[in-house]
Amino acid sequence: MRRRDETGAALVLAIAFMLAVGAIGASVVSLATTAAKGHADLVAIRDQQYAADAAVERAVVAVRQIGGGGPGMQPCGGPYGYALNGVAIRVDCTNAPSVTRSGYLQRNVVFTACVDTDEPCTDDSTIIRAQVNYEGTGPEPGQISTTWVQSWSVHR
């Protein structure tokens, strides 16, 4: 005969054991999935940033080909779209000409890149903002000899 105070003890012990083993197993699974998700997020952000970088580079080249008065004088066009590393990017541009203290006109264009959602890039969605100066020393008004990146900031 089992004594009265031992009644049900095996069940309690079995449940406690199952809970302990389950908690350990859950923690291992959680650790593995968290690490995997962390790395996936890291790769996704990296791919997105370099896709935006590539899209801006392409837009800079495209604007360089603008004829007439050239970049910074003629409308810069756009939006420009490009997909790289599995991410579709939209690039908007605006002319930002300025005059130096010595009186030289600078052909500056500002580019903003964001994930393409068919909406213009906003401050919140912008991944890269870049200001590029197009230096024109060729014989034609729009001819560009070189480009200078005046600012290039990664926001996200």
Add this chain to the structure above:
Amino acid sequence: MSVRVRCRDEAGIALVEIVIALVVIGLVVTAYFATFTTSAQVSKQHRDLVRADEVLRDYAEAVKRAVRDDCIDPQTRAPRPGAQITPEYSPPPGSGFTVSATGLACPSVTETGTVLITASHRDVQPPPLTIEVRTP
């Protein structure tokens, strides 16, 4: 003097209970150490992947820096399409990483060039990174 009398139907119960307890404790201890081992493996794998990401990013920036030096004549600032891009970068010593790239040629000023960067390691194989480069 009192004598404790064990019932006949409880004979050998203590031995069985001890054996079962030892088995249970063994399982718990095994699971405990397995947790630590798995945790250490996952941590190392994650650390290697993060370092691989750093290696890829650093190499990408080295390529972009090299484009500014290699794709333009330093004297005349004339573009040099087709010239070799030679990034100066080597992975951290002892990290076990090697990095390589294809497409390391200067593009003309009317296009961008695509560079595919691959990092490899004995334990992890990070996804490659594609970047675009442009002659200034």
